[in-house]
Amino acid sequence: MGQTLIDKIWDSHVVYSKPGYPDAFYIDAHFIHEVTSPQAFDGLRKRNIPVFNTKRTHATADHNIPTLNQHLPIKEELSRRQVEMLTKNCKEYGIELYGMGHPFNGIVHIIGPELGITLPGMTIVCGDSHTSTHGAFGTIGFGIGTSQVEQVLATQCILQYKPKKMKIEINGKLKKGVVSKDIILYIISKITASGGTGYFVEYAGETIRNLSMEARMTICNMSIEMGARGGLIAPDEITFDYIKGRKFAPQGDDWDKALAYWKTLHSDPDAVFDKVLQFDAADIEPMITYGTNPGMGMGITKRIPSLGDIDEHDRKSFKKALDYMALEDGIPLLGKPVDYVFFGSCTNARIEDLRMVASFVKGRKKADNVQVWVIPGSKQVEKQAREEGIDTIFEAAGFQLRGPGCSACLGMNEDKIPAGKYCISTSNRNFEGRQGPGARTFLASPLTAAAAAITGKITDVREYL
């Protein structure tokens, strides 16, 4: 029987396995950041043990750093203390840190791929659920808790049971105005926010194969939003082209050797998955969420379901979500005014996303009723945007391009959406209070968010293309 890609990578990383026990699973790359690491370092200190492999540990500050005036000390005391703690821990344990202001600084899931640290066939973990992003390169990447961060720091391994395997196949041509964010929001709306629990997902099919690396990252990034541990895509020429020449990517002979191995990384034709789902790209239109979990999404021209159409058992939580959002059931969202537009997060803050937005807003101006924040995923994305003149396009449109960070994706720094306000956001979570206490979030693609920025309301971007 053939093997899936997940099996191939998984099996080659099992250090030790004992019946009834989880596998001791080797980690090739471990990313850490300021929020989920301090207690892990504390643990090491208490046990009086060093970091097992500092070369495989990569650190950045991203979750609570300010996005304005990054050259100044952080004003907010608790945030500052957490960032200082990371600096101190990295120094003490000999870990390289791409801290605030460093040319390689940025959101952890953006800098790994960008620097060529993320490579096919790897196992990657981070104390952050969107580690699934790295799966776009054909890696097993997943989020872990702080106790596990401590495990990896201490042993370069974690204990894991092998997950079940799901294949999601998407075929057909995407329609005008539909981008990768719409694909993943569509899939989650179909299988719900818990439909992938217990699984690792391989995305396959012609539609996926035709996507760029950055678009693939957006898809893998949101695997966690359907409850899956992670998602991956078999590497191909598009992957190899993307990696070649990046800072830490293999070179010369090493490159040839690596490439030969990477080419073996695909599911065998007779591999068996525990579950297979198929979707047709032509069925997807630009998507928007209306509720408080990412599964509550719909095509932008659709109406929010009526209470009567919801399964009786789910009505209570459906109503709770709509009450929070201050929306009626059964209504369309088109034309609904928004107050904020947030371009950012590890889902959609790479250079292609900014280019997509820039090409739409070029020559246009934002509506008066909205505030628009553009938070690049990394310092390098910011630099490139400035080099390409994207910053001037944004300025002319009334958008503010800031420094990199997680920002309003989770509202840990001062970039919070005020209570009761509506924000259309390119991030990945629309939970109650995610973007600030009482904030109301609509998740959408960068293109749909760009259209809303120009009109000041929820808009079908296809009317402007």
Next chain:
Amino acid sequence: MQTFQKIISTVVPLSIENIDTDQIIPARFLKATTREGFGKNLFRDWRYENNDENKPRKDFVLNNPLYKGEILVAEKNFGCGSSREHAAWALADYGFRVVVSSFFADIFKNNALNNFILPVTVSDKFLEQIFDEVQKNPKIEVEVDLLEQTIKILSSGQSEQFEINPYKKECLINGYDDIDYLLSLKNKIEEYETINH
């Protein structure tokens, strides 16, 4: 060292589905650098009006003096969303040792177990029975027996088996953790590293 065998307690019924870790502990409270003190911000935005500690929301269960105990009972898909272990720390710090639901998100389950909180997955029917019983009488007690892997409503005698993987069960009972186990494999890990990398 913490260990876990059997707990008998009254329960706190939280009849909400899809409770994500942003609700359990909102991101703005993740700035601490120790594991302690998160309990006071557990379910923060559901607990207080306008984020004001002087204005507890009367309709939220943690503010209802009728309900107390070490066992939290919630509707399906508990702990989805962000991987923050702070959610488990907040529950533990508040005093919960068991969470009962019909479905748990993967990462949360792991985080809970690593902090000696037992996630007990029960059938939808049994979950409903607990909610029914506690609605009739807030003082009912529930027994969670890890050795036998059973959960029992003491007033009505209804009970159910639950699953837990044998390794984690051993850890909880004996009070040791994953790092202890992994460190015992150190030679094997070093060997793997030399051969494969």
